[in-house]
Amino acid sequence: MENRPLEYDYTVAKMFMLTTIVLGIVGMTIGVFIAFELAFPGLNTIFGAGLAEYTNFSRLRPLHTDSVAFGFTVSGIFATWFYVGQRVLKVSMAESKFLMFIGKLQFWLYVIGVAAAVVTLFMGYTSSKEYAEFEWPIDIAIVIVWVLWGVSIFGLIGIRREKSLYISIWYYIATFLGVAMLYLFNNMEIPTMLATSAAGETNIGDWFHSISMYAGTNDALVQWWYGHNAVAFVFTVPIIAMIYYFLPKESGQAIYSYKLSLLSFWGLMFVYLWAGGHHLLYSTVPDWMQTMGSIFSIVLILPSWGSAINMLLTMKGEWQQVAASPLIKFMVLASTFYMFSTLEGPIQAIKSVNAIAHFTDWIVGHVHDGTLGWVGFMIIAALYHMAPRVFKRELYSKGLMAAQFWIQTLGIVLYFTSMWIAGITQGMMWRAHDEFGNLAYSFMDTVDVLHPYYALRGTGGLLYLVGFFMFAYNIYKTMSSRPVEESELQNASPMGA
Amino acid sequence: MFHWLEKHPFFFAVGVFVVIAFAGLIEIVPNFAQASRPVIGTKPVTLLEQAGRDVYIKNSCNACHSQLIRPFKAETDRYGHYSLSGEYAYDRPFLWGSKRTGPDLMRVGNYRTTEWHENHMKDPKSVMPSSIMPGYPWMFKNSADIDTAYATQLTNAQFFGVPYNKPVPMKDGSTAVVKMADSVAGAHAMALAEAKEITSKMKDQNVKDAVARGEIPEIVALIAYLNSMK
Numbered sequence: 001m002e003n004r005p006l007e008y009d010y011t012v013a014k015m016f017m018l019t020t021i022v023l024g025i026v027g028m029t030i031g032v033f034i035a036f037e038l039a040f041p042g043l044n045t046i047f048g049a050g051l052a053e054y055t056n057f058s059r060l061r062p063l064h065t066d067s068v069a070f071g072f073t074v075s076g077i078f079a080t081w082f083y084v085g086q087r088v089l090k091v092s093m094a095e096s097k098f099l100m101f102i103g104k105l106q107f108w109l110y111v112i113g114v115a116a117a118v119v120t121l122f123m124g125y126t127s128s129k130e131y132a133e134f135e136w137p138i139d140i141a142i143v144i145v146w147v148l149w150g151v152s153i154f155g156l157i158g159i160r161r162e163k164s165l166y167i168s169i170w171y172y173i174a175t176f177l178g179v180a181m182l183y184l185f186n187n188m189e190i191p192t193m194l195a196t197s198a199a200g201e202t203n204i205g206d207w208f209h210s211i212s213m214y215a216g217t218n219d220a221l222v223q224w225w226y227g228h229n230a231v232a233f234v235f236t237v238p239i240i241a242m243i244y245y246f247l248p249k250e251s252g253q254a255i256y257s258y259k260l261s262l263l264s265f266w267g268l269m270f271v272y273l274w275a276g277g278h279h280l281l282y283s284t285v286p287d288w289m290q291t292m293g294s295i296f297s298i299v300l301i302l303p304s305w306g307s308a309i310n311m312l313l314t315m316k317g318e319w320q321q322v323a324a325s326p327l328i329k330f331m332v333l334a335s336t337f338y339m340f341s342t343l344e345g346p347i348q349a350i351k352s353v354n355a356i357a358h359f360t361d362w363i364v365g366h367v368h369d370g371t372l373g374w375v376g377f378m379i380i381a382a383l384y385h386m387a388p389r390v391f392k393r394e395l396y397s398k399g400l401m402a403a404q405f406w407i408q409t410l411g412i413v414l415y416f417t418s419m420w421i422a423g424i425t426q427g428m429m430w431r432a433h434d435e436f437g438n439l440a441y442s443f444m445d446t447v448d449v450l451h452p453y454y455a456l457r458g459t460g461g462l463l464y465l466v467g468f469f470m471f472a473y474n475i476y477k478t479m480s481s482r483p484v485e486e487s488e489l490q491n492a493s494p495m496g497a
Numbered sequence: 498m499f500h501w502l503e504k505h506p507f508f509f510a511v512g513v514f515v516v517i518a519f520a521g522l523i524e525i526v527p528n529f530a531q532a533s534r535p536v537i538g539t540k541p542v543t544l545l546e547q548a549g550r551d552v553y554i555k556n557s558c559n560a561c562h563s564q565l566i567r568p569f570k571a572e573t574d575r576y577g578h579y580s581l582s583g584e585y586a587y588d589r590p591f592l593w594g595s596k597r598t599g600p601d602l603m604r605v606g607n608y609r610t611t612e613w614h615e616n617h618m619k620d621p622k623s624v625m626p627s628s629i630m631p632g633y634p635w636m637f638k639n640s641a642d643i644d645t646a647y648a649t650q651l652t653n654a655q656f657f658g659v660p661y662n663k664p665v666p667m668k669d670g671s672t673a674v675v676k677m678a679d680s681v682a683g684a685h686a687m688a689l690a691e692a693k694e695i696t697s698k699m700k701d702q703n704v705k706d707a708v709a710r711g712e713i714p715e716i717v718a719l720i721a722y723l724n725s726m727k
Contacts (some may be wrong), residue, residue, distance in 0.1 A: 037631075044631035056631040058557040124555035128639050146512070158507045165503045175511050181518060184675065194653035199680035205645030211652055215533050217584025221525055222592055263498055269513055273520035282567040283593065284582035296520075359563055359597040431571040439574050443600040443619055448627050 008086045009094035010390040012103035015391070016079035017383055019107075021472050022072025023114065024320050028468055030064040032461040039454035054122050063121050068371065069131055069234055070142075071114060076379035077175065077238040078110070078149065078322050081271075083152065083386050084168055084245045089160035099155045106148035113141040125208060129223050135208045137311035139187045146183070153242045171241030174269060174383055178233035186226035188213035208315050217284050228276035235375050237268070240307050242382045247311055250385055251321055260306050262345055267303030271296055278349035281358065289349070298351030304342035309337040326402040330381035333409065337373025339441045341366060356431070361450070361457075362423025369416040372464055377408070387478050396477035408467035414460030422453035422495050536583030538668040541650075541659045541675050542725060544684055545691035545713070547724025548646035553592070554631065561598035564726070577604040587659050599630055599723045606727040611698040614720045619701075633716075637704055640720035647684040650677050685711075692717045695724075 037043045037057045043054045052058065082103060086092055093100050116138050120126075128132040134142065153176055157169070165173075189210035193203045212219050248255055255261060277285065277293020312335055315321065321328045344366050348357045357363060388395050395401070429449065432440035502509045542550060545597035553559070566572050568579040580603055585591055609617075613624060618636060621628040653659035654677060659678035692713045696705050704714050 038629060041629045041631060049634065052631065053635045056633075058560050058631075060558055061560040124557075126554060126557065128554040128557070128559055128592060130595060154506065154510075162501075163504050165506060170503075170509070170513075173510055177510060177514050178517055181514070181521075185521070190656050191674055192645060192648035192652045195648050195655050197552070197651055197678070197680050197684075198648070199683075204651070204681055205642060205648040209645050209648070211649055212590040213528075214589070216588040216591050217582045218525075218529055218533060219589065219591040220527060220585075223591070225521055225525060248588065264517065269516045270519070273517050274524065277524070278594070281567070283565055284580055284585065286528060288529070288660055292524065355567070355569065357568075359595070361596075364596065417676065430575075431569065433571065433574075439571065443575070444625060444627060447598075447629060 006086075006090065006092050007094065008083075008092050008144075009100070010386075011100070012093065012107060013079050013082035013386065014390055015104075015107045017073050017386065017475075018084060018335055019111065020072055020079050020379065020383065021475060023067050024468055025465075025472060027064055027067030027072050028461070028465045029358070032458060032465050034060050034064055035454070035458040035461045039451060039458050040128065040484075054450070057228050059122065059124060062126055062130075063118065065131060066117060066121065066133060068451065069230070070117070073234055073371075073375055073379065075110075076242075076382065077172075077234070078106070080238075080242050080245075080379075080386070081102075081149075081153070083390065085156050085172070086246065088162065088166040088168060088309055089156055089491055090162040091156060091160050093156075096155065096159060099152060099159075101150050102148055102155065106145055106152065109141065109148065110145045113138060113145060116141065118152075125206075127187075127189065127210070127212070129186065129212070131226055132183070132226060133221070134187075136187070136191055136210045137208050138292055139183075139189075140426060142183065145178075146176070146180055147427040150180070166245070167255070167265070168241040168245040170265055171237050171244065174265075175233050175241065176240040177235065178229065182226045182229050182233065220280060220283065221285050221289070224279035225273070225276040228279055229273055231370075232268075232272040235371060236272075236304075236338075237380045239338075239375050240268075242252055243307075243311055244332060244380050245336065246378075246382050246385050247314055247328075247335075250325070250327055250381075251318055253314050253318055254318075255319055256310050256316065260310045264303045264306030264310065267306065268300075268497065271300050271303060275349070278354065281354045283353050294349050294351055296352075297346045301342060301346050305339055308335045308339040308342070326398060326405050327381055327384050329405050330377045330384070330400075333405075334374050334377040334381065337369055337412070341370035341377070342373060344369070351458065356427035357423060358427075360423035360427045361419045361453070362427070365416045365419025365423060369412060372408070372412045376464070376468075380468075383471075383475065387475055391479045392483050393478055393481050396474050396481060400474050404470040404474070405466040407470070408464050409417060411460045411463030411467065414463065415457055416460075417457035418453040418460065422450050422457070425449060521602060525526070533586050534583055534621070535665075537587035537666045539586055540559065540665050540673055541583050541587045541653065541661060542722070543675055543691060544643065544646055544650060544678065545688045545695075545718050545721040546640075546725045547649055547722075548641040548713070549715075549718035549720065549725075550592075550642055551646055551649070552636065552641060552719045552723060556636075558602075559592045559594040561594075561596060561630070563594035563597050563601045564603045565593040566601055566603050572601070572605055576601045578638050582706075587653070589653065589657070600626075602723070602726060604727055606724045609723065611720050611724065614723055615699050615716070617699065618716055623638055636715040636719060637701060639715045640707075641715045643688045643714045644684055644714060646688075646718075647678065647681060688713055688718075691721060695720050 034057050045052045047055045049133045117134055125135050189212050191210045193207045198200050214222050274292055274296035277289045281290050322332050426446045429441045429446040434440045552622055566576045617624050618633045620632045621630040640700045654661045664672035664674055667673050678687045690706050696708045696716050707714050
């Protein structure tokens with residue numbers, strides 16, 4: 001081949017960028033709505049008593065969590081993979097008709113799977129396991145989508161020109177393997193249609209209904225081994241893959257330390273999986289597992305902070321970029337929130353702290369400073385970096401982007417501060433006894449006190465959502481403007497100038 | 498070694514997998530033999546209770562209510578005896594929950610009644626004036642899915658050895674038998690008999706009429722399940 005730069009093919013990346021934005025809007029809108037339902041319960045029936053079954057908090061809650069996790073975030077992971085993968089492996093999707101076909105097939109199956117998941121969750125078909133609510137037919141579809149992604153990853157690696165795998169690729173591989181293992185084992189279930197009655201009848205009842213292969217305490221153990229590590233392999237590992245690529249690219253700086261990235265990667269892989277037990281402190285799982293969960297959660301600070309510090313030090317000597325570029329702001333604040341929530345999590349995993357924090361809104365607050373601050377900001381930053389390059393147009397508005405950054409940051413701060421106060425207040429009230437040794441507060445007292453914090457939290461979420469709409473608008477205006485670039489933008493970022 | 502691994506994706510992937518699978522092997526596998534033994538007095542759920550458990554899951558009650566009492570004085574004062582592993586031996590799936598927007602329900606059958614649940618599920622504010630829980634009026638209209646509940650019971654018995662139609666030891670030294678029907682038609686008759694016991698204490702005329710016609714509204718099944726949680 002003649003000596004000219006590779007023309008990368010971003011067809012599949014663009015498709016997943018679209019679902020990242022659409023499902024982000026869906027998931028976050030539902031999130032804001034259910035947040036306000038807790039503050040103002042009248043909203044449960046705002047669409048009429050007839051629809052209340054489908055709009056009340058309990059039916060919508062899994063839709064919120066699943067659409068932001070498996071819709072927004074997983075789409076973001078796929079979108080960035082189909083962008084980053086080609087570029088760091090120095091090979092174009094256009095070079096392999098097979099991989100292009102697999103990529104498109106993966107996208108369409110994913111869209112079908114998402115549609116089926118949304119409809120069935122609305123109807124109330126759920127296995128009840130958090131972040132694994134889907135019934136077995138959808139589980140199978142998800143496994144197929146995942147395997148297709150694996151074919152893309154290893155297929156592209158197989159035809160690569162750059163022999164050494166860049167750090168981002170390590171993390172994408174780990175995401176693929178980790179989620180595959182966790183999802184398969186947590187969703188082991190027996191469809192109830194397989195049972196036979198004494199009279200010889202089979203296929204009784206709903207065909208898609210199933211029950212878990214594990215019972216009681218074992219089921220809880222497997223679920224939180226999954227639940228915790230889904231956070232690892234959906235909300236942490238692939239997001240680190242993104243920041244290892246996009247931060248150096250956008251800032252023009254080399255990664256601060258290769259050794260630190262090695263230590264953080266292998267450390268994270270080994271330590272994370274042990275920490276699931278911290279979801280089950282003071283439950284009926286054996287004590288030694290609870291203790292392991294606590295200890296490893298503390299140890300987890302090391303590899304987590306290793307990555308975050310590696311990112312922040314990558315900006316060494318170039319901090320003026322944080323002031324100049326809203327895109328760098330997003331990524332630097334994402335790393336900061338990553339440090340923050342990976343310190344907060346271990347604190348909550350200490351048994352005596354967990355005794356107060358568990359079952360309260362503090363946990364909800366912790367999840368959201370991680371997801372809004374770290375996951376959300378990093379995916380937004382990644383898409384902002386990709387947009388000019390995949391659409392071959394300048395980004396529509398840097399000013400709008402900066403405004404979005406500040407609105408969303410304010411939203412996150414309101415969110416986690418209100419949830420801290422709510423969680424600790426409620427946790428302390430639950431355990432308070434009066435001078436005679438009786439419980440000081442009824443449960444209802446501890447709900448009444450939360451109202452202002454729930455209202456504040458909803459407002460924080462709303463600000464974040466407003467920012468997300470600004471993001472969607474900015475990307476839309478970018479892709480629909482007149483192309484100004486003859487070929488892909490080759491040099492530093494559009495922000496740098 | 499790491500440089501070598503970074504040039505050999507297959508071995509790299511194997512390495513990652515071994516490192517991440519390790520913790521699961523150590524933590525999860527040994528517990529399986531041990532944790533699934535029922536404590537004395539733990540019975541499998543009846544057909545109508547199973548249908549009620551399905552209603553509980555369908556409406557994600559577990560999004561706001563836990564079923565796990567931790568061993569603290571504040572919790573045992575409020576909810577009763579702390580949870581024991583063996584009490585969950587027949588729970589597929591487990592329903593511990595992760596958030597208490599509302600109170601724990603592990604032993605709600607000890608201190609709430611059919612009448613209370615009926616009023617509360619229709620309009621929570623009628624019994625708890627500042628409650629933020631929404632009402633669930635559709636449960637008074639939708640029919641419970643007895644067929645699927647029956648299939649669930651059969652699956653539990655056939656694949657997991659849950660002791661239906663077998664004597665189960667009780668705390669007072671006696672034994673109890675939870676019956677399971679032989680056929681779908683028998684299951685419907687059995688569920689209806691259970692439902693009539695519940696509706697004899699309910700006041701909603703539409704629900705009573707429905708049961709008299711041979712239908713079982715979701716609320717009846719749900720109350721049967723809630724009453725069984727002791």
